[in-house]
Amino acid sequence: MALQLNSLFPTVVATAQLTLDPLELAAQLQTLLALRGAATGNPSPGCAWTGDLNGVWQLHRHPDFLRSTDLVVEQAWDYLAAVGFDRSQVALHLQRCWPVLSDWDQAVGRHHHPNAHLSAVLYLTGSGSCEEGVLRLHAPVQPNELVPGLAAGHGGPIAAEHPFNLSHWDIAPHPGLLVLFPSRLDHSVLVNGDPELLRCSISFDFALTAPADGQPPEYLAPHPTVWTPQSARVN
Numbered sequence: 001m002a003l004q005l006n007s008l009f010p011t012v013v014a015t016a017q018l019t020l021d022p023l024e025l026a027a028q029l030q031t032l033l034a035l036r037g038a039a040t041g042n043p044s045p046g047c048a049w050t051g052d053l054n055g056v057w058q059l060h061r062h063p064d065f066l067r068s069t070d071l072v073v074e075q076a077w078d079y080l081a082a083v084g085f086d087r088s089q090v091a092l093h094l095q096r097c098w099p100v101l102s103d104w105d106q107a108v109g110r111h112h113h114p115n116a117h118l119s120a121v122l123y124l125t126g127s128g129s130c131e132e133g134v135l136r137l138h139a140p141v142q143p144n145e146l147v148p149g150l151a152a153g154h155g156g157p158i159a160a161e162h163p164f165n166l167s168h169w170d171i172a173p174h175p176g177l178l179v180l181f182p183s184r185l186d187h188s189v190l191v192n193g194d195p196e197l198l199r200c201s202i203s204f205d206f207a208l209t210a211p212a213d214g215q216p217p218e219y220l221a222p223h224p225t226v227w228t229p230q231s232a233r234v235n
Helices: 022-036 064-080
Strands: 014-017 091-102 108-111 120-125 135-139 168-171 177-183 186-191 199-209
Touching: 014 064, 022 064, 022 091, 064 091, 064 120, 064 199, 168 177
Parallel strands: none
Antiparallel strands: 014 177, 091 199, 108 186, 120 177, 120 199, 135 168, 135 186
16 A cells, blocks of 8 residues: 655745836835945844844835835735635734845844734845855744654754755745745845845735724734724833
């Protein structure tokens, strides 16, 4: 009898190829360089310049990025439908949007976005060769290794690149590539190894709530329009 394998409980990472207008793209890159100014990176050694830590976290409101943002939002709604959401029963909020600029030998460490539910990255540059530093998505668990830590390799009994025991998945940047994934998923950006290319991307964080005119289901926050802000008491 043949063994039947069932791959269950997937984490859905979506990709889409957006069409970027060349003139619009050139203007966007100039704007990002102007926003970065004289900075070369974040304070941490070897870290790329990220707008969210430097006051640039509402890039979606900038006139040069309105069209790109609309395209990303459209794909975000499609992602929700693809993973089973009834779009009429949720509201999608774009919380923040920021650029990430990686010069040669710069990277972004492993992290996730606990403030959001759905994240997206739109690439403005890249050759698709991996040399400029890939987006690495890290597996939250590796249940098929059976013995914890065994899939790390180092000559162990599990093939390091076996598809059922991958510890990460890498995506090479190129212009117009959009990647969407659950915000809780750990990810990082490997070092830009091309001294001639500035790696440019835009990150988006979305949050889900109940619609403004709907009864919130269990586990889904009510729409922000019905929240009541509270001032801190000063004793």
